[in-house]
Amino acid sequence: MISSLSFHAALDRTWPPAEFHVVGPWVLRKGNGGGKRVSAATANFMATVDDIPLAVHTMQKLGQQPLFMIQSKDSMLDSALDKQNYKIVDPVNVYIKRVSELTEVPIPHVTAFTIWEPLAIMVEIWAKGGIGSERLQVMHRAAVKTGILARWNQKPAGSAFVAIHNKIAMVHAVEVLPEQRRQGVAGWIMRRAAVWSKENCAEKMVVLCTQKNIAANTFYQGLGFRKLCSYHYRQSLENK
Structure with missing residues (x-):
């Protein structure tokens, strides 16, 4: 069995965004219209509620609507986004x-x-x-x-x-x-x-x-x- 980390690395390389931007605790993706997988922000270490505005601002600068991919390790971030009225979209199973x-x-x-x-x-x-x-x-x-x-x-x-x-x-x-x-x-x-x-x-x-x-x-x-x-x-x- 592979780890969740290995899966997400493979996802980024087999379905790649046009650009990656590492900003603070975030990995941001510029998708150029290619869908959520290539446009979402992910936390590359423990992001907090105070870090969310940085991700939002940077995604908007890239011409994208704020969108976060939430992995199993991101329970605190998930809760913080929920409190800010970010709703769950498209839960995905990985097989x-x-x-x-x-x-x-x-x-x-x-x-x-x-x-x-x-x-x-x-x-x-x-x-x-x-x-x-x-x-x-x-x-x-x-x-x-x-x-x-x-x-x-x-x-x-x-x-x-x-x-x-x-x-x-x-x-x-x-x-x-x-x-x-x-x-x-x-x-x-x-x-x-x-x-x-x-x-x-x-x-x-x-x-x-x-x-x-x-x-x-x-x-x-x-x-x-x-x-x-x-x-x-x-x-x-x-x-x-």
């Missing part, structure tokens, strides 16, 4: 599995391919799932990476993105077309991701999904992923 446990089943021929750079059809599939150009820029910033294109019923079926840091493979942006769902496509995507990850020396695979996405949580649990940790965001309603 982990050994890469080798996903490479034992042969993948049917012409079912899932690793491709980089993304083909136009992959970009189109992502766009249909709300994954646009800003998140594609996030993908391009990762170092060791690939895309996955799945086919089913002789047609394009899904796309995903995989990147590796420190032997941890993280699978992001899994998107299956509505008409191709409930046919095992996502499972083949994950197995292809595992094969590529093993070829590139990764030992563990990590995936994320919001707690409210019951279907995704059930899917990953069904594949044998175990919960590693969870996190959530705090966002002020006044700044939303």
